[in-house]
Amino acid sequence: MKLWIILIGLLMVAGAAIYGWQMLAADPGLLSIRIGHTHIDTTLVFAVFALLAVWILLGLLWRGLRWPLRAWRLRGQRRSRERFAAGLTALAEGDHRRALRALEKASHEPELHVPAQLATARAAHARGDAERTEAALDEAAKHAPAAALSLRAQFLLEHGNAEAAVTLLKPSADHNELAPVGWRLLAEAALLTGDPALALRAVDALAAGDALTPQALTALRARALMAALAATPDTEALNALWSGLPRAQRAMPEAIAAYARRAATLGQPLSAMDELESALRKQWSERLVGVWGQLGPAHADTRLARAEGWLAAQPDSPELLLALGRLCVQGKLWGKAREYLERGLALTPSGPLWETLGECMSGQGNPANAALCYRNALRIARGESTQALADAARAPLDTRASIAEERDAHGLPRLAIPKEN
Numbered sequence: 001m002k003l004w005i006i007l008i009g010l011l012m013v014a015g016a017a018i019y020g021w022q023m024l025a026a027d028p029g030l031l032s033i034r035i036g037h038t039h040i041d042t043t044l045v046f047a048v049f050a051l052l053a054v055w056i057l058l059g060l061l062w063r064g065l066r067w068p069l070r071a072w073r074l075r076g077q078r079r080s081r082e083r084f085a086a087g088l089t090a091l092a093e094g095d096h097r098r099a100l101r102a103l104e105k106a107s108h109e110p111e112l113h114v115p116a117q118l119a120t121a122r123a124a125h126a127r128g129d130a131e132r133t134e135a136a137l138d139e140a141a142k143h144a145p146a147a148a149l150s151l152r153a154q155f156l157l158e159h160g161n162a163e164a165a166v167t168l169l170k171p172s173a174d175h176n177e178l179a180p181v182g183w184r185l186l187a188e189a190a191l192l193t194g195d196p197a198l199a200l201r202a203v204d205a206l207a208a209g210d211a212l213t214p215q216a217l218t219a220l221r222a223r224a225l226m227a228a229l230a231a232t233p234d235t236e237a238l239n240a241l242w243s244g245l246p247r248a249q250r251a252m253p254e255a256i257a258a259y260a261r262r263a264a265t266l267g268q269p270l271s272a273m274d275e276l277e278s279a280l281r282k283q284w285s286e287r288l289v290g291v292w293g294q295l296g297p298a299h300a301d302t303r304l305a306r307a308e309g310w311l312a313a314q315p316d317s318p319e320l321l322l323a324l325g326r327l328c329v330q331g332k333l334w335g336k337a338r339e340y341l342e343r344g345l346a347l348t349p350s351g352p353l354w355e356t357l358g359e360c361m362s363g364q365g366n367p368a369n370a371a372l373c374y375r376n377a378l379r380i381a382r383g384e385s386t387q388a389l390a391d392a393a394r395a396p397l398d399t400r401a402s403i404a405e406e407r408d409a410h411g412l413p414r415l416a417i418p419k420e421n
Helices: 002-026 044-093 096-106 110-127 130-141 145-158 162-174 180-192 196-209 214-230 235-244 253-265 269-282 286-292 300-310 318-330 334-347 351-363 367-381
Strands: 031-035 038-042
Touching: 038 044, 044 096, 044 110, 096 110, 110 130, 110 145, 130 145, 145 162, 145 180, 162 180, 162 196, 180 196, 180 214, 196 214, 214 235, 214 253, 235 253, 253 269, 253 286, 269 286, 269 300, 286 300, 286 318, 300 318, 318 334, 318 351, 334 351, 351 367
Parallel strands: none
Antiparallel strands: 031 038
């Protein structure tokens, strides 16, 4: 279709040219110019072509006269870009003095003025030059206020002044004028100052702007949700917050763990157990099964029985063995507790396993082994090797790998495929 339109257009132009040429050939027109004693007579066609030729010559002459100035200008721009690149390289290398010199020269170029001032602020801040930092930020704020504001907040956070960062960023957040990095900094500062509601608001703004990777956004949202759930003052506020969350957020293991801990603390262990058991039924989570053993003494027998039912499908789960050990310690089932905990230590030694085993030894009336367990927990925290218990009468544990049931993302069991030898 476009080809036909182009052909029709060309034919119309050709027809107009032919018609115009015939008119000019029949009557080329007459142009008479008289200036003083000078009298010029020519045709209109020749005069038009002559004016076009003079216009082209004047344009070429003007370009020729401007060429040295343009070449000088291009040379200056190139040198400014080179200085700016050298300044950024020096800033990345930590040579802040050289970075300041190069960026100061590059800032004279109008196109590089704002980014050079922002980089200058970073270099001056790294050198501890507060006066120069403020001057560079004030200059950058004239043309890029959001970037300068975010950089000020970042410097405040680096100095540990989260409250000042929140005070600085909140007015712009109320008018929805923050840059993506500003929203991220506001979320971090709000979490540090104990304002999870503001942190969640900042995370929602980041999600709407698609400013972070999905992994980074999920991690930041999880931290904000955990803080918000942990800060609820009573069960009514906790249930209102939990029921108001989208389904995707309520399925996050971090959020479920925080809700369960807070619900148990506020005297709602059954609600905590329901959420944990529902989530574990859909997909196994080491984090959530660990929380199952940390809900306090309420319904410990029921939780122990349920956890022992999971053991058949997850025999080599360190967190499940730790939870079983804790529940057995609460029920004063010292023998079973020691069996579960030593099994977990044989699989994956950890400080919590040693600590719980120490409680078990203390409950059994064995203070020497209890003290050794607590020392082992400290050794693991320091990255040192542990010492075996002074109990040679016990038979060595069977730590051979067990075959556990595997499930997909929908909770359906997978068929075990034997490996070839």
